[in-house]
Amino acid sequence: MIFRDIGNLKITPTFVTLFLLLSVVTIIGCIGSLQTTTTQPETDEATSAAETETPTALAELQLSTPKTNYATKEAIPLELNIQNGKFDLLVPSFSVATKGAFTQITVNDANGQIVNPKHPITQENPQKYVQSDGKTVRCIHGFELKASETQELKLKDIQRYYLLQPGTYTVTLSIELEVYTESITEEHPEIRELKQDMARIQNDPNLQGAAKQDALSYYQEQIKFIQERHKDAVKDIYLPVKSLRGKASLVSNSITVTVEPETEPPVGLKQIRPFRKANRHVEPETEPPAGQTQSETPSGFEDFASVVHPKFKNKVKPEYPKSLNETKKGGEVLLQFTIDENGSPKDIVALTNLGFGLEAAAIEALKKCTFDPATKDGKPISMQVQTSYNFTLPENVDSL
The missing domain is CATH 2.60.40.2970 (Immunoglobulin-like)
Incomplete structure (x- = not known):
């Protein structure tokens, strides 16, 4: 029926336009379908790669x-x-x-x-x-x-x-x-001030156009100069x-x-007590019993592990302060100090505060002492130690 009547169909301009439009739409649809089919595998592959990529930490x-x-x-x-x-x-x-x-x-x-x-x-x-x-x-x-x-x-x-x-x-x-x-x-404080001045000039109704422009140009040059001067500043x-x-x-x-827990050293390890008495009346040292030798190691030291403790080389007795006779004061001065690798005392600190020149006299005497330094595994080391000086009045001081 359709084919029999097609010869009687009248072709008008409107019909031709409609026919061409439908043809274009059909062709575009086919191309789009072809493109979609072709690019689909690439999309799947990119998605797979994105899913397997490990995110980087910030x-x-x-x-x-x-x-x-x-x-x-x-x-x-x-x-x-x-x-x-x-x-x-x-x-x-x-x-x-x-x-x-x-x-x-x-x-x-x-x-x-x-x-x-x-x-x-x-x-x-x-x-x-x-x-x-x-x-x-x-x-x-x-x-x-x-x-x-x-x-x-x-x-x-x-x-x-x-x-x-x-x-x-x-x-x-x-x-x-x-x-x-x-x-x-x-911004640099000077630049901020210049910009504030520029804003005031810009809004000043009394300035003519040329004068205003000259002023603004001057301020801009000043800003550039300051920026150049401070360009390397942090x-x-x-x-x-x-x-x-x-x-x-x-x-x-x-x-x-x-x-680590603090290990308790042997009693007296950090104390050197080389003087029993340090006054004008020094008692002579007693000889050790027969068959024994007198140790040159300061009293209270005992060897342990691989550490050998310092020894006196030269003992210096302190001078008895004259003020002691006047004040009738005495007592024990306790000093803490370090014997360095060369055997010299340093960083001397008085742990007592008796006054009357006692601490000063003890420190002066200690400065003149020399030591054999402590050693560890045969190598000299520094060691912090203590010693005391006992200042006592002579028996006849009351009669002076």
């Missing part, structure tokens, strides 16, 4: 300490390396450039129990209002952490805050790293509080630190 924390074993009263320093990833980051200076990086330390004892600090680690992170484009913006002090760079930080002594007792501890560190999208470099950057993009939780590796 930054990594590496915690360390110079050694693992420390004495009870020894300082325990911590070192922190912040290894940035492949993006430049705008972060608070507080978190990556100050002691604030160590505020979230976690210390666990051998039983896994958390050890609380005696004195928390604190660091201020103040906000500041900074001028930018004629507006006052609330900011914090910022730091630009460059891609792939490492930021190094040190905490001098964790013992100042934790006072760890003998035992073994595990230490980890975490940082809640805030990331910002904008930064402001604070500029602080500030992060607008409203530009906070998000936070990243970073956790360091764990390190193990052992605080």
Whole structure:
């Protein structure tokens, strides 16, 4: 029926236009279908690659300490390396450039129990209002952490805050790293003043166009001159509080630190008492019993392990202060000092405060003494020791 009547169909311009339009739509549909079929495997392959790709960490924390074993009263320093990833980051200076990086330390004892600090680690992170484009913006002090760079930080002594007792501890560190999208470099004060003057000139209705332009040009030249003069100066950057993009939780590796118990030395180990009496009436030294030799080692020392303690080479008696006769005062002066590797006394400190020139007389006498230094494994070492000088009145002092 259709084919029989097609010869009677009248072809009009409208019909031709409609026919051509339908043909174009049909061809485009076919091409689109062909393109979709062809590109589909590439899309699946890209998706598969994206799913198998391992995400890169924003930054990594590496915690360390110079050694693992420390004495009870020894300082325990911590070192922190912040290894940035492949993006430049705008972060608070507080978190990556100050002691604030160590505020979230976690210390666990051998039983896994958390050890609380005696004195928390604190660091201020103040906000500041900074001028930018004629507006006052609330900011914090910022730091630009460059891609792939490492930021190094040190905490001098964790013992100042934790006072760890003998035992073994595990230490980890975490940082809640805030990331910002904008930064402001604070302008030099002279530049800020010049820009304020320029704003006043710009809004001054009494200045003619040419005069106003000359004044503005002069100020612009001054600004360029100041910028050039201070181009090498380190500029602080500030992060607008409203530009906070998000936070990243970073956790360091764990390190193990052992605080060793303090071993009690033999009685008198740190005390040298070379003088029984130090006055004008010195008693002669008694001879040792037959068959024994008198030891030159200061009283109270005993050898142990591989340490050989210092010995006197030259003993000097103190001069009796004249004020002692006038005041009728006396007593024992206790001195603490170090015998260095050369056998010389140094860092002499009086542990008593009798006055009347007694401490001064004892120190002067000690300075003139010489020693054979202590040794460990045959090598000279320095050792801190103590000695006392006993100043007593002569028996006939009351009659003077």
